[in-house]
Amino acid sequence: MKNRTMIGLIILSAVLAVSAFAQDNSQSSSMQTAPATASPVITKADTATGKDPLQPETHEGFWGHMNPFARKKYVARQTQPIRDRINELDELTASNSKQIKDVDARAQQGIQLASAKANEADMHAVDAGNRAQVAQQTADKASTRLNTVEQVVTNIDQYQPSTQTEILFKSGQTVLSKNAKEALDEMATPLKSQRGYVVEVQGFAAGHGQAAIANSQKMAESVVRYLVLNHDIPVYRIYLVGMGNAPLPSATADESKPKQKRITGGRVEVSLLKNNLEQLASTNSTMNQQK
Numbered sequence: 001m002k003n004r005t006m007i008g009l010i011i012l013s014a015v016l017a018v019s020a021f022a023q024d025n026s027q028s029s030s031m032q033t034a035p036a037t038a039s040p041v042i043t044k045a046d047t048a049t050g051k052d053p054l055q056p057e058t059h060e061g062f063w064g065h066m067n068p069f070a071r072k073k074y075v076a077r078q079t080q081p082i083r084d085r086i087n088e089l090d091e092l093t094a095s096n097s098k099q100i101k102d103v104d105a106r107a108q109q110g111i112q113l114a115s116a117k118a119n120e121a122d123m124h125a126v127d128a129g130n131r132a133q134v135a136q137q138t139a140d141k142a143s144t145r146l147n148t149v150e151q152v153v154t155n156i157d158q159y160q161p162s163t164q165t166e167i168l169f170k171s172g173q174t175v176l177s178k179n180a181k182e183a184l185d186e187m188a189t190p191l192k193s194q195r196g197y198v199v200e201v202q203g204f205a206a207g208h209g210q211a212a213i214a215n216s217q218k219m220a221e222s223v224v225r226y227l228v229l230n231h232d233i234p235v236y237r238i239y240l241v242g243m244g245n246a247p248l249p250s251a252t253a254d255e256s257k258p259k260q261k262r263i264t265g266g267r268v269e270v271s272l273l274k275n276n277l278e279q280l281a282s283t284n285s286t287m288n289q290q291k
Contacts, residue, residue: 159197159198159273159274159275160273160274160275161271161272161273162197162272162273162274163272164269164270164271164272165183165184165186165187165269165270165271165272166183166267166268166269166270167180167183167219167223167267167268167269167270168180168265168266168267169219169265169266169267170265170266171206171266172215172266173266174221174222175222176222176223176226180223181226184223184230184231184270185230185231187270187272188227188230188233189231191231191233191272192231192232194274196274196275197237197272197273197274197275198237198238198239198272199227199238199239199270199271199272199273200239200270200271200272200273201220201223201238201239201240201241201268201269201270202241202243202268202269202271203215203217203218203219203223203240203241203242203243203266203267203268204216204243204245204246204266204267204268204269205219205242205244205245205266205267206245206265206266207244208245209244212244213242213243213244214242215242215244215266216242216243216244216245216266216268217242218242219266219267219268220240220241220242220268221240223268223270224238224240
């Protein structure tokens, strides 16, 4: 009985081996007879990892067909390289993503830096424009002031009449009356804070020849003496002349045709003449306040 069982097992094994061998031969022959126009050949230069493409293992062996556990191990062996390649691709994808993020971060940083530089350049341009405008305004003020100074300097010796006061004397008298002093006070008081002026004093007296000139000189000197002693007007600002009985112009109904008349009593004409020096001082003060 035991011999029959052993013989049966041997026969069964032989049958299974023959069938497996026949299956392997059929698979190999089918692969050999596959059409040449199947899939193109893929080399490692065409892969993302730079490695040779995976090749499935076609030979399982006898126990690969018979043992189910051996088939699981076979599948595991076949899928392990795939998992390895997938892991490599994941690593490559992560590395590429990181590089892309780094490049994007550097690009954003460069854009922000360029924008900051552009804003700074705009601020410098605006500041330069403001400074140029201020410089132009300063130049305009300086030009205006220079023109004013030139005009004033040009007319510095051109004195124009400002006010005129008439002092009357009785015949043969050279002493100032109360009214004469009040008139001189009214004219001379404002001169203490002014400059760029001269006082012209002309004396006129009745009579003839040198006697009239001497009397007119004395009356004019009394006026000058009062201005110097009572109002501290510098002597160099006063011009005195005794005109004697020289004729004075007197306006008629037609002012364009003056007629001459002679003095019948003592008389002193005090004229205040001013130039542009006071105007220049006022202009300088105004410009200094505007700065």
